[in-house]
Amino acid sequence: MAAKDKMERLLEALHEAGGLAEGTAAKVAAELGVPEAQVYGAGSFYHLLGSPDSRLRVCTGLSCAMRGGRKLLALAEEAGMPVSECSCLAACDRAPAMLRERSVLVDVEPADIEKADGDWRAVQGSELPEDWRGRVGPDDSELPMNLGGAQNFTGSALAKACEMGAEAAIAAIEESGLQGRGGAGFPAAIKWRAVRAQASNPHYVVLNADEGEPGTFKDRELMLRRPDLVLEGLAIAAYCLGASDVYLYLRGEFRGPWSKLEKAIEKYSEEGALDGVTFHLHSGHGAYICGEETALLEALEGKRGMPRLKPPFPTESGLWGNPTLIQNVETIACVPSIIRRGGAWFKALGATEPGTKLYSISGDVSEPGTYELPLGASLDEVAAAAGGYEGELLAFSPGGASSGFLPASESGRSLDFASLSKVGSMLGSAGVVVMNTKSDIRESVREQLVFFENESCGQCAPCRIGTRYLREALDRDLQGSPSGKSLAEVAEVAWEMNEGSICGLGQAAALPLTSALQHFPNAFGGEKS
Amino acid sequence: MSETLRLNGKDVAIVPGESVLELSRRVDVEIPTLCHDPRLKPVGACRTCLVEIDGMHRLVPSCATKAAAGMAIDTNSERVVRHQKALFALYLSDNVDAAETDDTSAPSELHAFASKVGAPTTWPKMQHKRFQRAGDRNPYIEYRADRCILCARCTRYCEEVESVSAITLAARGSETTIATSDNRSLLDTTCELCGGCVDVCPTGAMAEKKPLSLSLLPARELEKVRTTCNYCGVGCQMDLNIDRMANDGRGVVAKITSPDAGVLPNDGNLCVKGRFAYQFIDHADRLTKPLVRGEDGELAESSWEDALRIASEGLKRVAARHGADSLSFVSSSRCTGEENYLVQKLSRAVFGTNNVHQCAAT
Ligand SMILES: Cc1cc2nc3c(=O)[nH]c(=O)nc-3n(C[C@H](O)[C@H](O)[C@H](O)COP(=O)(O)O)c2cc1C
Ligand code: SF4
Numbered sequence: 021m022a023a024k025d026k027m028e029r030l031l032e033a034l035h036e037a038g039g040l041a042e043g044t045a046a047k048v049a050a051e052l053g054v055p056e057a058q059v060y061g062a063g064s065f066y067h068l069l070g071s072p073d074s075r076l077r078v079c080t081g082l083s084c085a086m087r088g089g090r091k092l093l094a095l096a097e098e099a100g101m102p103v104s105e106c107s108c109l110a111a112c113d114r115a116p117a118m119l120r121e122r123s124v125l126v127d128v129e130p131a132d133i134e135k136a137d138g139d140w141r142a143v144q145g146s147e148l149p150e151d152w153r154g155r156v157g158p159d160d161s162e163l164p165m166n167l168g169g170a171q172n173f174t175g176s177a178l179a180k181a182c183e184m185g186a187e188a189a190i191a192a193i194e195e196s197g198l199q200g201r202g203g204a205g206f207p208a209a210i211k212w213r214a215v216r217a218q219a220s221n222p223h224y225v226v227l228n229a230d231e232g233e234p235g236t237f238k239d240r241e242l243m244l245r246r247p248d249l250v251l252e253g254l255a256i257a258a259y260c261l262g263a264s265d266v267y268l269y270l271r272g273e274f275r276g277p278w279s280k281l282e283k284a285i286e287k288y289s290e291e292g293a294l295d296g297v298t299f300h301l302h303s304g305h306g307a308y309i310c311g312e313e314t315a316l317l318e319a320l321e322g323k324r325g326m327p328r329l330k331p332p333f334p335t336e337s338g339l340w341g342n343p344t345l346i347q348n349v350e351t352i353a354c355v356p357s358i359i360r361r362g363g364a365w366f367k368a369l370g371a372t373e374p375g376t377k378l379y380s381i382s383g384d385v386s387e388p389g390t391y392e393l394p395l396g397a398s399l400d401e402v403a404a405a406a407g408g409y410e411g412e413l414l415a416f417s418p419g420g421a422s423s424g425f426l427p428a429s430e431s432g433r434s435l436d437f438a439s440l441s442k443v444g445s446m447l448g449s450a451g452v453v454v455m456n457t458k459s460d461i462r463e464s465v466r467e468q469l470v471f472f473e474n475e476s477c478g479q480c481a482p483c484r485i486g487t488r489y490l491r492e493a494l495d496r497d498l499q500g501s502p503s504g505k506s507l508a509e510v511a512e513v514a515w516e517m518n519e520g521s522i523c524g525l526g527q528a529a530a531l532p533l534t535s536a537l538q539h540f541p542n543a544f545g546g547e548k549s
Numbered sequence: 550m551s552e553t554l555r556l557n558g559k560d561v562a563i564v565p566g567e568s569v570l571e572l573s574r575r576v577d578v579e580i581p582t583l584c585h586d587p588r589l590k591p592v593g594a595c596r597t598c599l600v601e602i603d604g605m606h607r608l609v610p611s612c613a614t615k616a617a618a619g620m621a622i623d624t625n626s627e628r629v630v631r632h633q634k635a636l637f638a639l640y641l642s643d644n645v646d647a648a649e650t651d652d653t654s655a656p657s658e659l660h661a662f663a664s665k666v667g668a669p670t671t672w673p674k675m676q677h678k679r680f681q682r683a684g685d686r687n688p689y690i691e692y693r694a695d696r697c698i699l700c701a702r703c704t705r706y707c708e709e710v711e712s713v714s715a716i717t718l719a720a721r722g723s724e725t726t727i728a729t730s731d732n733r734s735l736l737d738t739t740c741e742l743c744g745g746c747v748d749v750c751p752t753g754a755m756a757e758k759k760p761l762s763l764s765l766l767p768a769r770e771l772e773k774v775r776t777t778c779n780y781c782g783v784g785c786q787m788d789l790n791i792d793r794m795a796n797d798g799r800g801v802v803a804k805i806t807s808p809d810a811g812v813l814p815n816d817g818n819l820c821v822k823g824r825f826a827y828q829f830i831d832h833a834d835r836l837t838k839p840l841v842r843g844e845d846g847e848l849a850e851s852s853w854e855d856a857l858r859i860a861s862e863g864l865k866r867v868a869a870r871h872g873a874d875s876l877s878f879v880s881s882s883r884c885t886g887e888e889n890y891l892v893q894k895l896s897r898a899v900f901g902t903n904n905v906h907q908c909a910a911t
Contacts, residue, residue, distance in 0.1 A: 030697070045730045055708075057738065059731035061717030070720065307721070324718060329593045329613050477723030478718075479594050479701065485675070487638040488723040492675055509638075509672055516635035519608055520596045 024340055026052040029303055030322030034063045039072030051149040054322075065324040065477075067106070068122065068272050068306030076101055076140045077119040081234045082417070084455050085383040087115040088130070088417055095133045097200040101140035104445030107308055107471055108234035108421075109273055112382035112453070113154040113389050114146075123149035124273050150276055153244050154237060155389030157405060163364060163392050164357035165249060165350070167241055171284070172249035175293045177356035178255050184359075186216065186260040193355065195363025197374030202228055202311070203422070203448045203524070205437035211345055214335035215261045218343035223263040225254060226339060226346045227318060229270040229277065231306035233420035234471055236451030239349035241390040243270075243277035246353060247284035251294065253352035255523050256359060258297045261345055266297055271304040278303065289381030312523050313346040316476065326479040348449075350378055372396030383454040383484035384410040394511050396434040402452055403431075411456030415540065418449025421468045422528035424535030425461065444535065446528075461536050466468040466494055468532035474492040476525060483526025486517040490533050497544055507544065510534070552618035557625065569611035569622060570598055581625055581633065581662040583614045583751050584700035587810045588817070589709050594713055597662065597702045601626045608632060630666070637668030642753070643675050645695050651767040652752030653760035653790075653803055679726040680719075687735040689742055689758055689825045692727055697754035699725050702892035703746035710818065727754075744824040748807045757825070760804045765792045771803050778823040781909070782885040785815035787822055787839070802830050864900070865878055873902040882909030 021029075037044040040063045049056035063069045078093040096103040111117035116127030125132075125145030136142040144151070148236060153217075159168030181189040194209035195482050215223050227250070231239040243250060256267050270278050278301065302320055304310050310319045314328035317339050338344025354375060360367045365548030367374040371394035379402045381390040393405060399416055403409050413428040418435050423445045426433075433439055437447045455464060473487040490513060496506035514530030521527045537544060551562040560574055568591065573580050584595035593610030600611045603621035608629065611622075623629060641663055648815075650657040663670075681694035701718055704727060708714045715738040719728035729738045746755040748905075753768075765771075771790040778785040788806045795801040805827050810817040829835055839856035840848040851859075868876055880892040889907050896905035 042731050049730075055714035055739065056730040057717040058726075059710075060728065061704075061719050064719040064728070065721045309721075324721070329610065443819060474722055476722040477565050478721045478723065480596050481640055481643075482596055482636060482700065484699070484723055484725065485643045488678075489639060489672075490641065490671070496673075512635050513639065516632060516639065519632050520599060520636055522593070522596075 021052075022489060024321075025264075027322035028320065030054060030059060030062060031069065031319065031320075032303070032308040034059065034069055035303070035305060039069045040064060041072060058323075062322060062324050063476065065326075066272075066305035066307050071104075074102065074121070076103040076143060077106035077113070078103060079107070079115070079117045079119070080105045080467060081110045081115075081471070082455075082464055083112035083235060084108070085464075085467050086455070086459060088309060089116040091119065091130060092116055092128055092133060095130055096140070096143075096259055098139050099133060099136070099257060101136075101493045102145075103140065106192065106306075107475055108232065109237075110231050110240050110271070111154075111236040112235055112237055112451070115154065115382065115388075118145070119273055120144065120149075122272055122275055124152075124275070125149060126152050132327055133541060134408060136201055138376075139332065143505060150279065152276070156240050156241060156245070159390065162355050162421040164369070165242065165246060165378065165392055166247050167378070167390060169246070171246060171248045172286070173252060173288050173293060175252065175288075178252055178259070178293070178358040181256045181259055181359050186262075186400055189256065189260050189359060190216070192363040193445050196354075196358045196366040197363070197370075198295065198354055198358065198366065198404075199373065199375075199437060200348055200349065201350035201354075201449070202313075202375070203233065203420070203446075205447065208351055209346065211335050211347070212257065212260055213346045215263075215335075215343045218336060221262075222265065223261045224339045224342055224344040225257045225261060225263045225266045226270040226313075226320070226334075226344055227254060227266065227315065227349060227352060228311060228313060228346055229274065229349045229451075230276075230308075230311035230316060231271055231302055231349070232311045232475075233451055234468070235417060235420050235423065235453040236380050236449040236523070238380045238390045238450070240274060240277055241380075242349050242353050242378070243274070244280055247281050247401050248288075249353040249356055250281070251284055251288060251299075253297075253355035255294055255297050257345060257347065258357050263345075264296060264298060267300045267302060267320055267339065269302045269304060269310070269320060270312075272306055280358070307477075308471075309477045309523075309525055312525065315523070316346065317344070324477070326477045327525075329522065358466045370395040371436075372434045372439065377435075377436065377450055379405075379452055381406045381452040381454065383416075383452075384413075384456040384459070385454050386410055396436040397438075398434055399431040399452065399454070402435065403454060408414055409454065410457065410541060411458060413454065414457045414459055415455045415461060415464075415536075417453040417455075417468075417532075418450070419446050420451040421532060422446065422524065423448045423470055424528075424531035424537070425455075425464070425539060427539040444538075445531070462494070462498065465532045465536045466491070466498070469494060470528075472525065472529035476529070477523075480520070480526060482517045482520035482521045483529060484515050484520070486521075486526065487529050490530055493535060500546060502545060504545070507537070510537070554616060554618060554620040556622050563616045567616050569600060569602075569609075569614045569616050569620075572616045573600075573611060573622075573624060575677055577877075578624055579635075580611055581666065582612060582696060582704060583658060583662070585751055586702055586706065589702065589705045590709065591639055592701065592705070593874075597633065599629065599632055600624045601629050608772055620867065623849055631843070633666040634668045637663040637666055638672050640672070640698055641668060642672040643677055644698065648801075650696070650753060651769075652753065652756075653768050653771070654747075654756035655750060656767070656769040656808075657696075657753060658751035659829065678724045679733075680728070681726070682728065682732040682734075685734045685736075687740070687742065688820075689744060690735060690747055690758050691758045691761070693754050693756060694726055695754075696752045697727060698752055699727075700751060702749040702751065703727060703755050706745045706749045707740075711741065711743060711745055713739050713741055713743075716746065719839070734745050742821040742825065743819060744821065745807075745818060748824075759825075763795075763803070765801070765803045766797055773806070775808065776818070779883055780820075780822040780826070782889070783814060784885070785819055786812050787823055790797075797812050801840060802827055862890075868900055873900045874904060876902050877904070878902075878905035880905075880907045883909065
């Protein structure tokens with residue numbers, strides 16, 4: 021095996037060996053000829069490898085916490101089950117969720133724990149882990165992604181792209197105004213051009229299906245329902261960039277989406293529809309940061325998922341140092357319809373910015389789920405699609421934990437990249453969490469801060485220390501120290517995290533607290549009510 | 550004509566290939582660093598060396614940014630200074646107090662830079678969560694997690710310079726720590742106990758055990774004396790760190806440290822013997838004068854002249870009686886190449902035998 025292939029296998033080999041039990045790092049190191057400490061260091065980075073799978077994990081993400089996640093945790097502990105907390109499982113629409121080994125259980129109720137009679141392996145959710153999906157809407161065959169539609173791989177977009185030629189296909193993407201859906205909103209066409217223009221070979225295409233941003237589950241739904249669009253989009257990208265290897269990085273808890281993609285790849289490949297492209301499926305192992313594109317590359321290379329310094333950008337030096345296009349699942353899934361129907365058509369579908377957008381919405385709405393709406397829909401519109409608000413709106417988080425909180429008064433604001441950044445927030449991954457007046461803002465902030473503290477890669481001090489600093493400051497506040505005192509340095513720490521951190525995690529991680537302090541100052545100070 | 554850039558308002562010529570940090574230090578503009586070491590690939594992780602460059606939206610790590618013609622760099626703008634103060638304040642809140650760093654381990658670069666940039670020292674202290682393996686039974690190296698800032702100089706040194714990879718960054722987030730595989734003792738890893746991790750550590754988190762157990766002066770008050778290692782012929786440069794007051798005023802070598810990277814021939818690297826096996830210096834059994842065995846069979850102190858004369862007479866006597874091949878010369882691995890050359894000259898040319906060997910040759 022070439023050194024590169026060995027490294028690519030490292031984390032999977034560790035997973036197969038049962039995670040980091042004593043002696044497994046040595047075994048994998050011997051098998052792959054890699055220094056043992058390197059195996060151990062890499063494995064210990066990933067929560068699903070570092071503390072092996074033999075336990076329950078309860079999601080304490082905001083939406084699950086709002087629906088009784090912490091109660092489940094307490095019950096499982098009382099029942100003597102091996103259990104711990106975990107970060108958002110991308111099942112906020114089916115909250116509360118739990119992880120049993122690597123299976124996501126949904127709509128878990130206290131009775132499910134009681135029924136299991138102390139045996140953690142017997143805990144079940146409302147549906148079998150392989151079978152469940154979320155609610156989607158609207159069902160309209162004119163929509164670019166139409167999650168309600170049936171899987172239907174015709175290969176017509178790929179054929180059309182080949183007919184048009186790469187330059188014309190990229191021009192169509194450019195005309196569509198398609199912005200990256202993974203969080204940053206960067207124009208897709210610029211990256212496609214950049215990789216295509218690189219003289220060195222090979223070029224790679226990487227699908228970012230790590231979907232870890234709390235409150236976000238749209239990529240999961242796309243892969244469950246429309247793997248056809250995802251694979252065709254990837255094949256088009258590979259064709260345009262002159263790539264023959266496509267890597268798909270799915271978070272480790274995505275067993276369902278994994279099997280859907282795997283089956284689809286097998287089927288379409290047999291039909292000869294994907295000739296010339298090799299798909300490499302890779303599993304994550306419990307690390308939100310591996311959604312950051314360069315951390316993802318490190319993970320693919322079998323290392324600790326610590327983001328790289330940019331520049332150089334992946335388009336120039338990505339996977340194994342080669343030019344690499346990294347694109348979010350949803351971005352890629354928009355590509356086939358853009359090629360089929362034209363860039364102008366796609367662009368015109370948007371409200372304030374180009375195209376349609378999948379909004380994941382959860383929390384206090386009647387029908388949490390994934391809704392494909394014109395990009396720039398307001399919270400009121402997204403909530404209406406989701407059956408309306410439950411209770412009286414207090415606050416919402418428009419784009420995952422990294423976007424902080426906004427007050428009810430912003431419910432008419434367009435949820436798009438530009439108008440949210442104007443109020444110091446962001447669209448991010450459009451994982452919308454709605455909170456009504458029964459929610460405790462301060463507790464919600466704490467859930468988000470704990471998330472960042474646990475998920476920071478720990479490489480750079482502003483983030484590694486800053487996330488912890490903020491959580492401890494908030495804890496002092498919760499214990500009743502006067503807010504002026506316990507939160508005195510928060511603004512300075514937040515400023516430094518934004519200025520000094522290497523990647524987007526640290527740069528945004530203070531936002532839950534600073535935005536809540538800005539919009540809900542009265543929620544702080546004084547003992548917990 | 551060489552290309553230039555502007556550094557804090559002054560034109561500076563660029564040496565091709567150098568980083569902004571290297572350029573700044575070359576012209577005596579100080580930039581704090583913690584994770585930097587000229588022997589290691591820059592990682593820009595400690596964030597202390599961030600500077601402001603015109604046209605760049607974010608502050609950039611000067612260690613990992615190449616100097617380029619036309620750049621306008623500011624190393625002490627209001628933004629950079631504010632960043633430095635807040636960053637060091639965070640480091641301090643997650644580390645031991647300055648007073649606790651006053652031991653024989655390295656003088657803390659962290660605390661020195663923090664006071665230089667005027668970082669506030671009043672931010673509440675945090676309880677660190679870095680795991681520390683208990684009681685590693687190796688005799689030399691101790692990891693003290695409470696002082697660790699995770700600059701990863703030690704782990705990168707171990708991998709990039711020594712190609713040993715005995716230690717690694719482990720876990721993540723605020724639990725990130727320095728570990729061995731399965732938290733075993735260094736003795737049960739690939740570690741060669743070269744002590745490079747101790748030497749590159751900017752805070753004394755990686756420390757030498759022995760001096761810590763003695764009551765000696767803090768590192769900054771030890772006197773450094775440059776010398777050449779006498780364990781082999783390479784000629785490594787090293788510094789004896791002397792506590793003159795210890796040992797009833799006779800002084801003691803508290804520890805050995807490397808000179809800076811760049812000092813040749815060893816570029817600041819040492820091996821286990823050079824760095825840790827210095828107790829012989831003050832050892833009671835150490836020979837400091839020549840001894841000659843008298844008629845009575847007892848060793849007695851002698852002068853060099855006498856000792857050499859007696860040795861040469863003895864050798865000549867054996868050669869005359871039994872022939873040159875009855876002699877054999879073995880030189881020490883601690884001899885230099887030149888000394889070894891002389892020994893074989895003595896053997897072959899003076900006595901006329903090929904029975905010559907060097908103890909490190911097999
Ligand atoms: C902390 C962090 C986490 C991220 N997580 C994800 C993720 O789970 N999925 C994703 O597609 N992008 C994620 N991103 C964004 C990626 O870095 C990258 O911008 C994206 O994959 C590019 O694809 P796009 O242009 O199609 O959005 C994350 C970024 C950061 C800073
Ligand atoms: S900002 Fe946080 S997650 Fe990003 S590199 Fe720094 S420590 Fe890692």
